[in-house]
Amino acid sequence: MNREQFEHTIRAAGAVLGISELLVIGSQALHASMTGDLPDEASRSVEVDVAVFEDTNARGADLIDGSIGEASMFHSTFGYYAHGVAETTAILPTQWRERLVRFETPATSGVVAWCLEPHDLWISKAIAGRHKDIEFCSALLRLGVVNVAELSRRLADVDAIDDRVRTLVQSRIDRG
Numbered sequence: 036m037n038r039e040q041f042e043h044t045i046r047a048a049g050a051v052l053g054i055s056e057l058l059v060i061g062s063q064a065l066h067a068s069m070t071g072d073l074p075d076e077a078s079r080s081v082e083v084d085v086a087v088f089e090d091t092n093a094r095g096a097d098l099i100d101g102s103i104g105e106a107s108m109f110h111s112t113f114g115y116y117a118h119g120v121a122e123t124t125a126i127l128p129t130q131w132r133e134r135l136v137r138f139e140t141p142a143t144s145g146v147v148a149w150c151l152e153p154h155d156l157w158i159s160k161a162i163a164g165r166h167k168d169i170e171f172c173s174a175l176l177r178l179g180v181v182n183v184a185e186l187s188r189r190l191a192d193v194d195a196i197d198d199r200v201r202t203l204v205q206s207r208i209d210r211g
Contacts, residue, residue: 036073036080040115041066042142044083047109048117049146051102052095058086059138059150060125060159061118062171067138067150069180076167076174081115086122088149093121125151125159128192157181158189161204162196169207176211183211 036044041063048057059067061084062077072078082105087095096119103109103117110116134152139145151159157175160168175181186208190201 036063036078036083036115038066039142040113041083042140043113044085044103044115044117045138045143045146045148047103048083048085048099049143051098052087054087054095055145056088056147056149058088058122058135059148060084060086060120060122060156062156062160064136064150064156065153065180067136067148068153074171074174074178074180076171082118083115084120084124085117086120086124088122090121093119096120126162126193126195127151127155127159128189129194130192131155154181154185154189157186158193158204161207162193162200164200164203172207183208 045057049055061082062080063083065073065077085099090096099117099119101107104119105116107116131151134155135149136152138148138150153175157172161172176183187205190204190208193201
């Protein structure tokens with residue numbers, strides 16, 4: 036997904052939800068922190084993981100999925116889509132909200148996407164541990180988008196994982 040596609044999806048999500056601020060928690064959150072092209076491991080994704088702040092009953096996520104989600108008319112027309120998720124989908128370090136990166140351009144028509152900061156995003160992806168997540172994390176390390184020392188600090192601030200997962204993620208950080 037390129038920047039224009041990301042902007043279009045943010046604009047569409049805001050319109051569907053009738054809100055001017057939303058949360059992006061997946062790999063496309065990098066658009067807020069990086070200029071230019073994203074690493075291949077991020078740009079090959081065709082979805083933006085969109086959450087509505089404090090959407091405790093997941094109505095926003097359902098509305099996104101039904102309107103501009105996978106297999107929707109939006110998806111079939113443009114080749115990319117929004118995936119409605121809950122804030123709690125990602126396991127994140129404490130104080131992640133304080134580090135969110137604001138993304139707003141003229142092309143988002145007043146909709147602000149609050150995107151995970153790259154270190155918080157990396158931690159979330161490393162904890163998820165799917166093959167595509169590990170490739171994504173490796174790319175961010177290889178390209179110097181994230182710092183190993185900061186990743187270790189952020190990992191120490193994650194409460195919701197067991198020791199086995201913590202050790203595995205720390206070993207991914209250490210392999211840098």
